[in-house]
Amino acid sequence: MSAHEHAGNGIKAVTGDEAVSAGGRDRGFTRRRLVGAAGVAGLMGVSGFGGEVLGRRRGLDAASASSPDELRYPFRGEVQQGILTPAQDTMYTVAYTVTTRNRDGLRRLLTAWTSASEKMVAGEPVGGAENDVELPPSDTGEVWGYPPSGLTITFGFGRSLFVDEHGGDRFGLKDRMPRVLADGVPKFANEALRAAASDGDILIQTCSNDPQVCVHAVRNLTRIAFGSATLKWGQIGYGRSSSTSKEQRTPRNLLGFKDGTANLKAEDDAELLRRHVWVQPEDDAAASWLNGGTYVVARKIHMHLEVWDRVRLSEQQEVIGRDKYHGAPLSVSDPQDSDEFARPDFAAPGRDGGTAIPADSHVAVVGADNNQGVRMLRRSYNYTDGNDSLGRLDAGMFFVAFVRDPRTGFYPVLKKMTEKDALTEYLQHQASALFAVPPGIREGDALVGQRLFE
Numbered sequence: 001m002s003a004h005e006h007a008g009n010g011i012k013a014v015t016g017d018e019a020v021s022a023g024g025r026d027r028g029f030t031r032r033r034l035v036g037a038a039g040v041a042g043l044m045g046v047s048g049f050g051g052e053v054l055g056r057r058r059g060l061d062a063a064s065a066s067s068p069d070e071l072r073y074p075f076r077g078e079v080q081q082g083i084l085t086p087a088q089d090t091m092y093t094v095a096y097t098v099t100t101r102n103r104d105g106l107r108r109l110l111t112a113w114t115s116a117s118e119k120m121v122a123g124e125p126v127g128g129a130e131n132d133v134e135l136p137p138s139d140t141g142e143v144w145g146y147p148p149s150g151l152t153i154t155f156g157f158g159r160s161l162f163v164d165e166h167g168g169d170r171f172g173l174k175d176r177m178p179r180v181l182a183d184g185v186p187k188f189a190n191e192a193l194r195a196a197a198s199d200g201d202i203l204i205q206t207c208s209n210d211p212q213v214c215v216h217a218v219r220n221l222t223r224i225a226f227g228s229a230t231l232k233w234g235q236i237g238y239g240r241s242s243s244t245s246k247e248q249r250t251p252r253n254l255l256g257f258k259d260g261t262a263n264l265k266a267e268d269d270a271e272l273l274r275r276h277v278w279v280q281p282e283d284d285a286a287a288s289w290l291n292g293g294t295y296v297v298a299r300k301i302h303m304h305l306e307v308w309d310r311v312r313l314s315e316q317q318e319v320i321g322r323d324k325y326h327g328a329p330l331s332v333s334d335p336q337d338s339d340e341f342a343r344p345d346f347a348a349p350g351r352d353g354g355t356a357i358p359a360d361s362h363v364a365v366v367g368a369d370n371n372q373g374v375r376m377l378r379r380s381y382n383y384t385d386g387n388d389s390l391g392r393l394d395a396g397m398f399f400v401a402f403v404r405d406p407r408t409g410f411y412p413v414l415k416k417m418t419e420k421d422a423l424t425e426y427l428q429h430q431a432s433a434l435f436a437v438p439p440g441i442r443e444g445d446a447l448v449g450q451r452l453f454e
Contacts, residue, residue, distance in 0.1 A: 068088075068089070068149065068150055068209040069146075069147045069149045069150075069209060069210065070147045070149075071148070071149065071150035071209070072121065072122060072123060072148055072150070073085055073121060073150060073151075073152055075117065075118045075121050075122070075153075075441065076118075076440065076441045076442065076443055076445070077440040077441075078292065078439065078440045079278070079292065079293070079294075079439060079440045080154050080155065080293075080437060080438070080439070080440050080441070080448075081121070081152040081153070081154060082152035082153065082154035082205055082206075082207055082379075083154060083244075083277075083294065083377065083379070083402050083437070084244060084266035084273075084377070085150075085152050085207070085244065085266075086150075086243075086244055086245035086247065086248055086266070087207065087240045087242060087243055087244045087245070087248065087379050088149070088150050088151075088152070088207040088208050088209045088240070089208075089209045089210075089238070089239070089240060090207065090208055090209065090210065090211040090213075090214050090236075090237065090238055090381075091205065091206070091207045091214065091235075091236070091237035091238075091240070091379070091381045091398070091400075092206045092207075092211070092214035092215060092217070092218050092234065092235070092236050092237070093203065093204070093205045093206070093234070093235050093237070093298070093398070093400070094203070094204050094206075094218050094221075094222075094231055094232075094233065094234040094235075095158070095199065095200025095201070095202065095203050095204075095231075095232045095233050095234075095433065096200060096201055096202045096203075096204070096222075096225060096229040096230065096231055096232060097160075097200060097201050097229060097230050097231075097232045098161065098170075098201040098202065098228065098229045099227070099228060099229055099230055100227075100228040100229070102171070103171040103172055103173075103453075105228055106171050106228075107447060107453060108228070109224075109225060109228040109229060110155075110447040110448055110449060111446050111447040112224050113155075113204075113221055113224060113225070113447075113448070114441065114445075114446065114447045114448050116220060116221060116224055117153040117217070117221070117448075120148070120151060120153065120216070120217050120220070121148060121151045121152060121153055122148065123146070123147055123148035123151075125138070125139040125141075125144060126138055126139040126220050126224075127139055139220060140216065140219055140220055140223065142212060142215075142216050142219075143210075143212060143213055143216045146210065146212070146213060148208065148213060149208040149209040149210035149213045150207075150208050150209050151206065151207070151208040151213050151214070151217060152205075152206070152207050152208070153204060153205070153206050153217060153221075154204070154205040154206075154207075154296075154437065155202065155203065155204055155437070155438065155448045155449065156202070156203035156204075156205075156296050156435030156436060156437045156438075157181075157201075157202060157203075157435055157436050157437075157438070157449060157452070158181070158199055158200050158201050158202065158203065158433070158434070158435050158436075159177065159181040159182065159184060159199070159434070160199065160200070160201050161173070161201040161202060162174050162176070162177035162181065163177065173452065175286065176286060176287060176289060176452060177286075177287070178284050178286075178287035178290055178436050179284050179286070179287070180284070180295055180405060180406060180407060180434070180436070181434065181436055183407065184434070185297075185406075185411070185432055185434050186411060186415075188414055188415060188418045188429065189415075189418040189419050190418050190424055190428070190429070191418065191428075191429035191430075191432070192428060192429070192430060193429065193430065193431060193432050194430055194431055196232070196233060197233045197235075197300060197430065197431035198233075198431045198432050198433055199432070199433050199434070200232045200233065200433065200435075201229070201232075202229065202435075203296065203298075203433065203435040204218070204221060205296075205379075205400070206218055207379070211236070211238070214236075215236075218234065233431070235300065235383060235398050236383065237380075237381025237382060237383050237398045238381060238382055238383070238384075239251065239381065239382040240379075240380070240381050240382075241253040241254075241259045241260070241380045241381055241382050241397055242259055242260035242263060242378040242379060242380045243260060243263075243265070244265060244266055244377065244378070244379060245265055245266050245267065246265045246266075246267050250327060250340060253380075253382060253397055254303055254305060254382050254395055254396065254397065255303065255305075255308055255316070255320070255426075256316075256324060257316075257320050257322060257324055257327070258322070258327035258340060259380070260378050260380070262341070262368065262375075263375065263376065263377065263378045264276060264277065264375050264376065264377040264378075265377075272375075273377075275404070276374070276375050276376060276377070276403065276404055276409060277294050277376075277377050277402055277403065277404055278292055278293070278294055278404060279291055279292065279293050279294060279295070279404055279405075280404070283404070283405065287436075288451075289438065289449070289451035289452045289454070290436055290438060290439070291439065292439035292440070293436065293437050293438045293439040294402045294403065294404065294437045295402065295403055295404070295405065295406055295434065295435070295436055295437060296400060296401070296402050296433075296434070296435050296437050297399075297400075297401050297403065297406050297410050297432075297433070297434055298398065298399065298400050298431075298432070298433040298434075299398075299399040299414075299429055299431065299432055299433075300383075300396070300398055300399075300429070300430045300431035300432075301396045301397045301398075301399055301427050301428070301429055301430070302394070302395070302396040302427065302428040302429075302430050303395060303396040303397065303426060303427060304426045304427070304428070305392075305393050305395060306392050306393070307426060308426050317330060318330070318358050318361060318422070319358075319361060319362065319422045319423050319425075319426075320361060320362050320363065320423065321344065321357045321358065321361030321362055321363030321364055322363060323335040323339075326339060326340060327339075327340035328340055328342055329342055329343075329344035329345070329357060329363060330350075330356045330357045330361075331344055331345035331346070331348035331356045331357050333356075343369075344357055344363055344364075344367060344369070345357070346359075346364055346367070346369065346370070358422070360420055360421065360422045361421075361422060361423075362417075362421055362422065362423040365416050365417055365420050365421040365422075366413050366416060366417050366421065371412065371413050371416070374408065374409050374412075374413065375409075376401040376402065376403045376409060376410060377401065377402045377403070378399075378400065378401045378402075379400045379401070379402070380397055380398060380399045380400050380401070381397070381398050381400070382395070382396075382397060382398075383395060383396060383397070383398050396427070396428075402437065406434065438451065438452065439451070
């Protein structure tokens, strides 16, 4: 999903269902049936996810830095880091299966993870610099002397942390499970989800401007978890495909288009973020521990790049609804770079009697104007997991979004996308995950999510 086209909770009721159903183009046989594919080798492989005062209050500000490598973000604050933080260049997201069988063991794991994470985001070694040479070092050492490169570490809790597959109460937390997690993620058209690369008990998202710093963080958190949790899946992302700050240029996804132009940004009005991103006290009385937190939804979306690369430019632009070079909506007749942020005019006439922006284009189907104004905060990344046996790239987007309630702010938009969006022809959803993201770690808190246990 991209541009004016993303989700949170409603702002205004404007519907575009009629336009989508009436104006879609009939392509007949799909290009996937007609075009054979060839590819090249992949890059990196990991198998399968306001102002100054407001910034400090939310934990957004970084220490003064002469380069992205020197950035340091505060670990403690009103909200967790890695949400509103300006999106870094690299992501390594992992999910764990908790193996400890009691609540005290879970608390000890989260406490150890919290302590280690606070050290790493500050650029310090896990366990300190002093080590007994007769014992394994407390830190694996591959970033000793490296700057933290803007490292952030963000935690989320999955449904299976609260109940087992039979609905049993795993850690005495079942009565505090949010209804959003209890409801789960619905099934969508045209998806082929892999269980081994989906869901999990605990999510950890690491982001930085140095991939080795991300790998170091995951490696050490996994080492610390030995005997208490095992790694279920992991996904490395590079070349962020969305921006979370107005100071960042809009990046391009692997389809070559600017992505996420009109998504929420950290500098947006606090009321707008409250409405779309942060869980409020009235949302779920049983899960008051989550107030001020959010939900993260993740989708691993494979792109059929070899097919897409054989589509003529004009059709690529019609599928997306935007000019490929400038990023402007197709309703702009003579696009320039400054037109990227122009509001799409879905009624603007096209050259062939239809509308300039086709009604089944990505922008039209998932645009905020056609989805009751819902929006989301995105932190998506491109990925490349090598290639398949036919030499085709195993690549696409690791879609990540933070929303107040995915039942109203994400699922309806994804349903429309999978059923009506012309872009769906070139995509395959292969993994899915939903986690509750606790509010920020307060001064004096020993562990992330401490309110859950209080």
